[in-house]
Amino acid sequence: MKEKTNQKPDTGAQSSNKIGIKEGMGYMLGDAGNLFVLTYVSSFLKVFYTDVLKLAESKVASLFLVTRLWDAINDPLWGLLVAKKKPNKDGKFRPYLKWLAVPLGISAMLCFVDFSRFTTSDTMILLLAYVTYILFGMLYTGMNIPFGSLASVITDDPDGRTLLSTFRSIGGGIGGAAPLLVAPLVIYTKTQTADGRTVETANANGMLIFGVIMGVLSMLFYFACFKTTKERVPSEADPKVDMKKTYLGMLKSRPFVAVALAGILISGQLQFASLNQYLYKNYFENTKLSIIGTIANYLPMVVMILFMPKLVKRFGKKELCGVGTFFSALASVLMFFIVPHCERTGSGPVVFMVFLFIIGFGYSFVSITNWAVVADVIDYQEYKTGLRSESAIYAVYTFCRKLGQTAADTGGLLLLSKVAGYNGQTMADKGYIEGVGEGILFVCTIIPAIVYTLVFVLMQFAYPLSRKNLEPVYEYVHNARQKAEEEA
Secondary structure, three states: OHHHHOOOOOOOOOOOOOOOHHHHHHHHHHHHHHHHHHHHHHHHHHHHHHHHOOOOHHHHHHHHHHHHHHHHHHHHHHHHHHHHOOOEOOEOOOHHHHHOHHHHHHHHHHOOOOHHHOOOOHHHHHHHHHHHHHHHHHHHHHHHHHHHHHHHHHOOOHHHHHHHHHHHHHHHHHHHHHHHHHHHHHHEEEEEOOOOOEEEEEOHHHHHHHHHHHHHHHHHHHHHHHHHOOOOOOOOOOOOOOHHHHHHHHHOOHHHHHHHHHHHHHHHHHHHHHHHHHHHHHOOOOOOHHHHHHHHHHHHHHHHHOOHHHHHHHHOHHHHHHHHHHHHHHHHHHHHHHHHHHHOOOOHHHHHHHHHHHHHHHHHHHHHHHHHHHHHHHHHHHHHHOOOOHHHHHHHHHHHHHHHHHHHHHHHHHHHHHHOOOOHHHHOOOOOOOOHHHHHHHHHHHHHHHHHHHHHHHHHHHOOOOOOOOHHHHHHHHHHHHHHHHHO
């Protein structure tokens, strides 16, 4: 049993499919491409709809809800399509990077076309908003499912999985931070109000120009990811997919259910944070705070990336996620109580940014290990059922994340309208209004406090795949790969 003594303590098995920094960087480029378009659309499309197209908040909320109902059909269909596709010379999942790069980039640009310049019909403007946003959502899912599945066939080495998840987080950080840092400098214009105040308003030309930039960058990064990655883990030459058995297996899987619920909450909170644009614009009256807020959120992740691989090897992914979400939950609860009081003394923006930094520190543990956790769930499903179902699991997980985004978009806009009293048709060119500003602050602090507390409970108490519990899973998957390679 000499091989047993050479095993790494947190894997239970060794893999021949090891990868290095170069492959991690290649995979990183793909998620940067993802986040260039997704972050810009997710963070600023609501402002475009309400303040440029002048669509009522209730109609925009309905738009997001309807498009997600379509995703309930679209996402599983993409999962089935990807699962049934036979591998070609480029592999099973990599080809989508070059097939969908250009259509996806163009669809992101179309979302920010000011259709009010071509028609005065509110119905036609709303219809075009539906068409362009649904098109973007369909193409993004078509890209994201195979891209996410790609990590599981680049390597089956646990350390390699952590490396890929770490670099994916770096790519996500680059792609996510770029729009949030730069867009406010391009998409807002200073305007004089009737009472002589100077406020910042959304600029239609600036929003389209930045959409084109993000679309082109995403195309280039997808092609670069295709060129620099390789599928090493064998895929079935003639995949036979029992989707009913696969989906029922997911519903019975405690790890998947816990991760899926956490995905809904985390994705929902990330999307809900886009309402901070209204907070900066209509409460603090300083859209440049968006840039500082982005730095406060992403800087902790940049720092923690340097230490995460060693921390994962020593403590485990579940264990780190539990600790991290505790800090985020605690900071969110304190932010809800403290920030409103600090604003009365003029220190509100500074205190708000401090809490964003602490929340970002805690969330970095989840963000950096998230996709390695999903890969563990895929391995666990194979361990329990004998079925390898990367694309199906990613399809459902992607849909769960979209459910979170839908709840955030729909519920957030309704809260913005009903609780805070915001109306884009009359407030697009206005700053702080008493009552409305306080309502926006309340909405933007109470929801994170609730969400991060729930995520902490899920990751700490519901998700069962601790470092020790993953050892037999890794060993089983490793042996299955060896057997498949010997039979090939």
